[in-house]
Amino acid sequence: MTARILIIAGSDSGGGAGIQADIKTVTMLGGHATTAITAITAQNTLGVQAVHPVPTDIVLAQIDSVAGDIGVDAVKIGMIGSAQTANAVADRLTSLFPREGGGPVWTPAFAGEQGGAGRHHQARIPIIFDPVMIATSGSVLADPATIAAFARLMRIATLVTPNLPELAALGGEAAVRALGPAVLIKGGHAEGEQITDRLVTDAGETRWTNPRIETRHAHGTGCTLASGIATGLAQGMPLDAAIERAIAFVRAALAHAPGLGAGHGPMGHALGVSPFDQLKDRKCPA
Ligand SMILES: Nc1ncnc2c1ncn2[C@@H]1O[C@H](COP(=O)(O)OP(=O)(O)OP(=O)(O)O)[C@@H](O)[C@H]1O
Numbered sequence: 001m002t003a004r005i006l007i008i009a010g011s012d013s014g015g016g017a018g019i020q021a022d023i024k025t026v027t028m029l030g031g032h033a034t035t036a037i038t039a040i041t042a043q044n045t046l047g048v049q050a051v052h053p054v055p056t057d058i059v060l061a062q063i064d065s066v067a068g069d070i071g072v073d074a075v076k077i078g079m080i081g082s083a084q085t086a087n088a089v090a091d092r093l094t095s096l097f098p099r100e101g102g103g104p105v106w107t108p109a110f111a112g113e114q115g116g117a118g119r120h121h122q123a124r125i126p127i128i129f130d131p132v133m134i135a136t137s138g139s140v141l142a143d144p145a146t147i148a149a150f151a152r153l154m155r156i157a158t159l160v161t162p163n164l165p166e167l168a169a170l171g172g173e174a175a176v177r178a179l180g181p182a183v184l185i186k187g188g189h190a191e192g193e194q195i196t197d198r199l200v201t202d203a204g205e206t207r208w209t210n211p212r213i214e215t216r217h218a219h220g221t222g223c224t225l226a227s228g229i230a231t232g233l234a235q236g237m238p239l240d241a242a243i244e245r246a247i248a249f250v251r252a253a254l255a256h257a258p259g260l261g262a263g264h265g266p267m268g269h270a271l272g273v274s275p276f277d278q279l280k281d282r283k284c285p286a
């Protein structure tokens, strides 16, 4: 079965970050993206010109519509829109996908096909929380009250993926770990020719170090990474393998950036290919 990833995030009209990056990433990695849109931003490569938070009850209705029919193998949370929505989403995810109880951390949809437990035995759906605060352009995407409410989301998250300024705003690595989740500290904002992303879990620490790709078109790397990880977990990959593939995908998409806009442009999620055009027979299956 195709892995189903519920994306709870904001819309970026420029198509570089947010829901737009998330859908492209999930699709490219072989999953099915469903969405609960938390905010609409008027945004381009230069900055964020306007933000319209979606009412909290409409965010919850989108989650309920998806969970009640299509189903969910993993959740990715990005821009959340308001403190009220952060708290309400934490409550709703807790009741839909209980965080307590024994059994495996999650049982992906694929396990059912292979004669395993199947989706009715899911114990814990993985939740990846990207604590979005500021866009690549420098525009603010979360006010102080919303950032304070992030604690609720961190308590139910499997993995939190702060960049370095976000980690500092959350009180540092120990403060995040104390709330329970694994932490992937992204190194994109550090100086230097190498970038190190650092995963800290109960089992210890793993690092990925790669050469920095020289480009100003790195808008949406954080969204892409978190959605890529969520897709891997939904597909049944172990956490470190899901992270490794997501980093590789971010790097490939950076290398294929189309060079749009006068500021921080979008990545090239389609990697310069059209899978449809490459099909030998472009007819519908009979
Ligand atoms: N110039 C780059 N070259 C290669 N990898 C990069 C580059 N910039 C970021 N990355 C990678 O992209 C991922 C996201 O890191 P980053 O620290 O940029 O997150 P972020 O600040 O949340 O992203 P965003 O700019 O979307 O808000 C990490 O895996 C990081 O290693």
Ligand SMILES: Cc1ncc(CO)c(N)n1
Pocket (backbone or CB within 6 Å): 009, 010, 011, 012, 017, 018, 019, 041, 043, 078, 079, 132, 134, 135, 136, 141, 219, 220, 222, 223
């Ligand atoms: C909607 C949205 N979500 C996240 C980010 C983070 O890059 C952004 N710029 N816009």
